[in-house]
Amino acid sequence: MGKVRVSEKCLNLFLRVSNFAKPVGGNIMDTGKGAPLNIYSYLTILNLVLYWIMNVTSVYYFRNDMIDLAFALVTLGLSLEGLVKVCVVFGCKEDIREIIYINRDFMEKFEVDSQKICRLFEKYEKLCSYCYPIVLWIYIVAILSIFVVTLIMCYWTKAKLLPYGTVIPLLDHKDTIGWIINFSYMLVVSIYAIYGIFASDYAYLTMMVMACGEIETVAIFCEDLTEYLEKNDQQDEEEIQRLIKKIVVAQQIHTKYMNAVEGTFGMHSFTIIVCSMISIAITLFVFIQEVWINGLMIAAIALWQILTLCTAGGIYMIKVSEIEMRVNSTKWYLLPRKKQKMFLNIIHAVQNPVIPSAVGLVPLNFETFVNCLKAMYQFLMVLLNMTN
Numbered sequence: 248m249g250k251v252r253v254s255e256k257c258l259n260l261f262l263r264v265s266n267f268a269k270p271v272g273g274n275i276m277d278t279g280k281g282a283p284l285n286i287y288s289y290l291t292i293l294n295l296v297l298y299w300i301m302n303v304t305s306v307y308y309f310r311n312d313m314i315d316l317a318f319a320l321v322t323l324g325l326s327l328e329g330l331v332k333v334c335v336v337f338g339c340k341e342d343i344r345e346i347i348y349i350n351r352d353f354m355e356k357f358e359v360d361s362q363k364i365c366r367l368f369e370k371y372e373k374l375c376s377y378c379y380p381i382v383l384w385i386y387i388v389a390i391l392s393i394f395v396v397t398l399i400m401c402y403w404t405k406a407k408l409l410p411y412g413t414v415i416p417l418l419d420h421k422d423t424i425g426w427i428i429n430f431s432y433m434l435v436v437s438i439y440a441i442y443g444i445f446a447s448d449y450a451y452l453t454m455m456v457m458a459c460g461e462i463e464t465v466a467i468f469c470e471d472l473t474e475y476l477e478k479n480d481q482q483d484e485e486e487i488q489r490l491i492k493k494i495v496v497a498q499q500i501h502t503k504y505m506n507a508v509e510g511t512f513g514m515h516s517f518t519i520i521v522c523s524m525i526s527i528a529i530t531l532f533v534f535i536q537e538v539w540i541n542g543l544m545i546a547a548i549a550l551w552q553i554l555t556l557c558t559a560g561g562i563y564m565i566k567v568s569e570i571e572m573r574v575n576s577t578k579w580y581l582l583p584r585k586k587q588k589m590f591l592n593i594i595h596a597v598q599n600p601v602i603p604s605a606v607g608l609v610p611l612n613f614e615t616f617v618n619c620l621k622a623m624y625q626f627l628m629v630l631l632n633m634t635n
Contacts, residue, residue, distance in 0.1 A: 253368045254354035260375050260453050261347045268446040271439055275340040276347070288337060291439060295333055298413070298436050299326045305413040317533040318412025321545055324522035325411075328552075329440065331518040332447045335511065342511045343450070349504045350457045353464075357497065363467050371460045375453050382452070386445045389548050390437050396540055397430075409433065410541060447515070448555060454508050455559040455603065459566045461501040465597065466573040468494045476581040487586060491593075498596055505601035516556050517605035523549035524619055528626040535631070553619055560603035560611025567600045 265276035272288025274281065302323040309315035336343070357364045397410040407426040410433050414420040420429045472490045530546040533539050574597045579590040603611040 252355075253358055253365045253372065254351050256372045257354060257368055257375075257457060258347065258351050260372065260379075261450065263379070264446050264450050264453070268442055271442045273336055273442065273446050275336060275343055283337060283340060291443070292333060292337065294436065294439060295326070295329055299323075299330055301415060302326045302413045304416045308414065308416075309412070314533055314537055314539070315412060317529050318539075318542065320412070321526045321529055321542065322412040324526040325440075325545070325549075326413075328518055328522050329443060331515060332443055335515045336443075336447055339511050342507065346454060346504065346507045346511060349500065349507060350454070350461070353461055353497070353500045353504065356500070357464060357493070361467070364464055367463060367467070368457075368460050371456050375456055378452070379449065382449050383445050385551070386441050386548075389544065389551070390441055393541055393544050394434060394437070396544065400540065410437075444552075448552065451508075451512055451515070452555060452559050454512075455563050458501070458505060458508065458563055461497070461504060462563075462567055462570050462600070465494060465497050465501065466570045468497060469574045469577040469593075473576075473578045476578055484583065487582065491586060491589060494593055495589075498593065502596070502601060505603075509601055509603065509607075513604065513606040516603075516611060517608065519552050519556060520605055520609065520615075520619065523553050524623050525626070528623045528630065531623075531627050532630040536634075554616060556611050557613060557616035557619070561613040561616070563603055564600075564610075564612050567597075571597050 262276050265274045268274055269277070269281075270287060271291045272283050272285050273291070275283055277283070302319065305319040306316065306323060309319045354364070354368055358368070393410045397408050400406075401408050407421055407423070409420060409426070409429055413433075415425075415429055415432065418428060419425040468490065472487075472494065475486065475490060526549045527546045530539065530542040530549075533542055574594060577590070579587055579594075582590060605611065609615055
C-alpha cells in the first residue's frame with residue numbers, strides 16, 4: 248500500500264467526526280443512502296424541538312420561584328444553542344462539505360511539489376488527532392458529572408432533584424414515577440447533547456486549525472520566492488511568474504475558505520457567546536443567593552464554549568500577524584519592476600484578512616473573551632442591584 252497523502256489524512260479528520268455523529272443523523276459527509284436528512288436526523292430535530300418547548304413551558308411554570316426560574320432560563324439558553332447548532336448542521340450541510348472540500352483541494356494542489364507543505368499539514372493533522380479524545384472526554388465528563396452530582400444531592404437532601412431546570416408538562420416531577428420519567432428523558436437529551444456539541448464544536452476547531460495551515464502556506468511560498476531571488480542573479484521570468492502564481496492562488500483559495508467558514512458558522516458563534524454569557528451571569532447570581540452546584544457545572548461548560556471559540560479565532564489572528572511579518576520580509580525589491588507591483592497587492596491582501604467573528608459583530612479573539620468576562624460581571628452586578 249502506498250503512503251496516505253496528507254490531504255487524505257486531513258479529510259479523514261472530518262470523516263471521523265461525521266461517522267461519530269452518525270447515531271444522531273449528523274453524518275453530513277455521507278452522501279449515500281444513509282446521508283442526512285435521515286430517520287436519525289429527524290429524531291434529533293424532533294427531540295430538540297420537544298425539549299425546547301419543554302424549556303419554554305418550564306419558564307412559565309417556575310415563574311414564581313426565583314431559583315427554579317433561573318435554572319429554567321439557563322437551560323432554555325442551552326436548548327437555544329442546540330437549536331441553532333442543529334439548524335447550522337442540517338440546514339447548511341452542503342456549505343460545510345464545501346468548506347471541507349476547499350481545504351482538501353488546497354492541500355492537493357500544493358502537496359505534490361512541496362515537502363514543506365506536507366510536513367506543515369501533517370503537524371496540524373497530528374494536533375487535531377491528539378485533541379480529538381481530549382475534547383470528547385471533556386464534554387462527556389462535564390455533562391455526565393451533572394447527573395452524578397444530582398443523584399448525590401438527591402441522596403443527601405432526600406429530595407427529588409433534576410439535573411436541568413426543565414420538566415415535562417402535565418407530569419408531576421415531584422412524584423416518584425414523574426421524577427424517574429423526567430430524569431430518564433434528560434439523560435437521553437444529554438446523550439444527544441454530547442454527540443451534537445462535540446461534533447459541531449470540534450469540526451469548527453479543526454476548520455480553524457486548517458485555516459492556520461493555509462495561511463502559513465502563503466508565507467512558505469513567499470520564503471521560496473526570496474530563496475530563489477537570492478540564489479539566482481540571472482532571473483528566469485517564467486520561474487518567477489510560477490512562484491508568484493502559487494502565492495496568489497494559495498491566498499485566493501484561503502480567502503474563499505475563510506469566507507465560507509465565516510458565512511456558515513457566524514450565527515453558530517454568536518448564539519453560543521450570547522446565550523453562554525447570560526447563562527453564566529444568571530448562574531453566578533443564583534449561586535450567590537443559594538448554593539447551586541449543578542448551575543456551576545453548566546456555567547463551566549458555557550465558559551468552556553466561549554473560551555474555545557475565542558481561542559480558535561485568537562490563535563488564527565496571531566498566526567496571521569506572524570505571517571504578515573514573514574510576507575513583509577520577502578525580498579520583493581529584487582523582483583523585476585512589473586512583478587514588484589504585483590507583489591505589493593499580495594502584501595495588501597495579507598494585511599486585510601478575513602477576521603473570524605460572530606456574524607461580523609464581534610471578532611473571535613482573546614480580547615473578546617476578556618470583554619465577555621467584563622460583560623458577564625456587569626450583568627451580574629445589575630442582577631444583584633435589582634435584588635437589593
